[in-house]
Amino acid sequence: MKIATFNVNSINARMENLLPWLEKVKPDIVLLQEIKSEDSSFPYFDLKLQGYEAKILGQKSYNGVAILSPHKIKIIEEGLPDFADENARYLEALVNVKGEDFRVASIYLPNGNPPYNDPDDTSKFTYKLKWMEALFRHTLELIHQPEPVILGGDFNVIMTDNDVYNPELFRNNALFRPEVISRLKAIEYQGWTDAFRALYPLPLNGYTYWDYAGGAFQNDTGMRIDYLFLSPKAADRLISCEVDKHPRGQSKPSDHTALVAELR
16 A cells, blocks of 8 residues: 655646656555645546545645545544644545555644744744644544554654754754654654654655755755654554655646655
């Protein structure tokens, strides 16, 4: 079973790249973030022609998450349980792949940095911490589910110095603050396996994001902020996990690229 997570940074702007990628890679499950589309404008028909059903939690112009699969998708949660949120950031489903259920969640964790015009505004960082605490409570339940569980998405967290091209530039960034790192580690310590790091220990960087400016992709000045976390029942099946840089090198790409894992 092949599963991918991919922040597409506006699905309607990336279809020219996404459809050939689906045809080439043929993932069984795709977790998308930042689709930036409501239901009425989502490209269901084009994806259906490619053989993929889509379930979304959309939002106009911002955020938005989706789950794609050629297999049956059953939505379990739209939004984090017991957390009031006007933003579309969490979608959980059961996907039946060849007769077996996999529980998956597409996650777009808040960035947390202040607005450019008000650097002293801490409200977005507070929101990020509360969101992560709600995720912690839910993952504590998810890890005990009977199905293999995969949490995938753009977590907006840089875990270590090796996960960003210049750590000193990001010490005060909301992606790299100790409060944020500790909260994601707390989730990991519940028993979740970081699929990429399980196969590729430090110091390999595994970048999944490169800014559009300054030739970041060409110079590999990136960061690792997209993850696939596996419950023990999923981790036992892990065969491979690779950063697929091909989509990032195409014309009009997302600033992220796909992370793809294969499970038995």
